[in-house]
Amino acid sequence: MLLILLSWLYILVLSAVIGVSLNKIIGLNNQDSIITFFFGFFGVTLIAGFWAIPFAINGPFYLALFILTLILGVLFRKELVHYWNHILSELKQLTIFFKFLLVVISLLILAQCASPPFVIDNESYYIQTIKWLNEFGFVNGLVNLHVFLGQTSGWHILQSAFNFSFLYDRFNDISGLALLLGNAYAIFKLNAFVTKKETSKLNLVFGLFPLWNVFFFQFISAPSPDVAIYILSIILLHQFILCYTNYSKQAFLAVVLLSVFIAFIKLTGLVFFILPLILYKRYYIFTRRTTSILVFFGSLTLLLFVIKNLIITGNLLFPLQGIESLKTSWSLTDSVETYFANYMQPYGYHLSAEAYEKASIILRLKTWLFAPMPHGLFNTVMIGLLVIMPIIIKKFFNNNAFWIIYGIAVLNMVLLFYHHHNTDFSFHLYYVFHCF
Numbered sequence: 001m002l003l004i005l006l007s008w009l010y011i012l013v014l015s016a017v018i019g020v021s022l023n024k025i026i027g028l029n030n031q032d033s034i035i036t037f038f039f040g041f042f043g044v045t046l047i048a049g050f051w052a053i054p055f056a057i058n059g060p061f062y063l064a065l066f067i068l069t070l071i072l073g074v075l076f077r078k079e080l081v082h083y084w085n086h087i088l089s090e091l092k093q094l095t096i097f098f099k100f101l102l103v104v105i106s107l108l109i110l111a112q113c114a115s116p117p118f119v120i121d122n123e124s125y126y127i128q129t130i131k132w133l134n135e136f137g138f139v140n141g142l143v144n145l146h147v148f149l150g151q152t153s154g155w156h157i158l159q160s161a162f163n164f165s166f167l168y169d170r171f172n173d174i175s176g177l178a179l180l181l182g183n184a185y186a187i188f189k190l191n192a193f194v195t196k197k198e199t200s201k202l203n204l205v206f207g208l209f210p211l212w213n214v215f216f217f218q219f220i221s222a223p224s225p226d227v228a229i230y231i232l233s234i235i236l237l238h239q240f241i242l243c244y245t246n247y248s249k250q251a252f253l254a255v256v257l258l259s260v261f262i263a264f265i266k267l268t269g270l271v272f273f274i275l276p277l278i279l280y281k282r283y284y285i286f287t288r289r290t291t292s293i294l295v296f297f298g299s300l301t302l303l304l305f306v307i308k309n310l311i312i313t314g315n316l317l318f319p320l321q322g323i324e325s326l327k328t329s330w331s332l333t334d335s336v337e338t339y340f341a342n343y344m345q346p347y348g349y350h351l352s353a354e355a356y357e358k359a360s361i362i363l364r365l366k367t368w369l370f371a372p373m374p375h376g377l378f379n380t381v382m383i384g385l386l387v388i389m390p391i392i393i394k395k396f397f398n399n400n401a402f403w404i405i406y407g408i409a410v411l412n413m414v415l416l417f418y419h420h421h422n423t424d425f426s427f428h429l430y431y432v433f434h435c436f
Contacts, residue, residue: 001110001114003168003171004113004114004176005110007162007171008173008180011162014044014065014069015037015041016036016040017040017069017073018069019037019038019039019040020040020076020079021043021072022040022042022043022257026290027249027293028253030250031250031254032185032254033083033086033087034182034188034235035254035258037181038178038181041178041261042258042260044065044161045154045155045157045264046304047065047068048065048160049154049308051064052137052138052157052308053138053311057133058166061161065161093191094187095191095195098194102183106180108217109179109180110176112217112221113221114221116221117172125146125149126172126223127172128146129148129149129152129156130156130159130172131165133152134163134165139311139312140330141312144332147336147340149312150313150318150332151318152308152312153265153266154225154261154265154266155174155223155224155265156223158174172222174223175219175220175222175227176220178231178232179213179220181231182209182234182235183209183213185235186208186234189238190203190204193207202238202241202242206237225266226266233269236255236272236275237275239251239258240255240401241401241402243283244278244279244282244400247286249290252283252286252287255275255276255279256276256293256294259273259275259276260298263301264304264305271408271412272408274404275404280294310328314327314330315331351364369383386410389409390406
């Protein structure tokens with residue numbers, strides 16, 4: 001636990017420098033303290049991703065990142081002092097109960113991260129993906145070794161940049177740190193509501209995030225992209241609602257950068273791009289001044305995504321089958337690609353390929369709803385939420401921002417049912433609904 005804590009402290013210091021620097025680059029004088037840490041995560045992910053094109057993410061990378069951090073720390077030392085003073089002020093303003101709660105949650109997360117992970121994906125491809133990044137960077141045609149290695153999530157790139165592989169081979173706890181930051185974000189908002197500093201009902205709603213810790217504790221000892229998307233999406237939705245109600249540059253850019261980060265972590269997070277586009281159009285008189293920022297970070301992330309896909313999979317659109325004329329000589333063979341495409345869709349419904357082809361829509365829906373735990377439970381809950389959410393929104397949150405989020409949830413459900421590549425879609429829909 002002590003070693004994990006020390007690694008987290010180093011990661012937080014480094015991420016704060018990158019995050020504060022990113023704030024200055026995009027013209028923000030102030031940004032939420034927790035969001036700034038995630039901006040730092042995003043910045044490190046981009047740096048590590050471009051480094052991995054020609055090099056391994058190992059000792060030389062850590063040295064280069066450390067030197068870059070020192071340079072940025074000197075350049076923005078005044079902003080960093082202000083930032084850390086702000087965090088200390090936020091911690092001091094917590095009531096005794098919330099201070100105690102934050103300490104207890106931190107210790108529990110540390111303890112869970114110190115325990116052996118039991119997420120199946122961790123041993124099947126999470127650790128292997130990170131190891132390849134640490135040893136070689138992006139490997140040409142790696143997808144041919146195993147199709148899952150072709151995914152190489154942005155979250156695994158970030159973990160490879162923060163696991164100190166040249167010192168120790170057990171630091172893969174970035175999801176635990178992300179959950180801790182998500183809890184801190186929620187507790188700060190809940191404290192503001194309870195102390196009547198900010199009495200918005202939204203602070204109460206999003207402040208209840210720690211209630212879900214009992215569920216996420218079982219996943220945080222592995223670098224799961226799903227946990228990362230869940231935490232980031234909750235913060236993103238909160239900032240979207242705040243910005244939709246009353247525009248602020250801080251909230252708008254938080255929505256933009258977090259949505260880009262989410263999409264780079266997992267392609268199914270593309271649905272969140274709808275939110276910054278809505279804000280951009282709604283407040284065009286203000287947002288047009290940030291167009292260059294949006295284009296720069298969007299293009300930079302897209303460029304890295306394309307290069308990563310080309311090197312590892314030879315397919316620009318992976319995990320989609322892609323366009324034949326755009327594929328390379330190291331792409332998956334048509335037979336393998338077709339097999340996995342045909343296999344994954346029936347698997348999402350827990351049916352064999354033959355049974356899936358013969359099943360009616362009603363039978364597919366039935367097997368999807370009553371799938372083995374935990375997927376069947378999630379699927380059933382999602383259908384229930386789709387039915388009752390309009391009533392809850394109408395009664396307690398009757399404004400356009402919540403209806404937009406509900407519309408995105410419905411859209412995601414449609415994508416889930418008609419283009420079911422895997423059961424993670426139900427998990428993503430769950431992210432969207434959590435804010436209610």
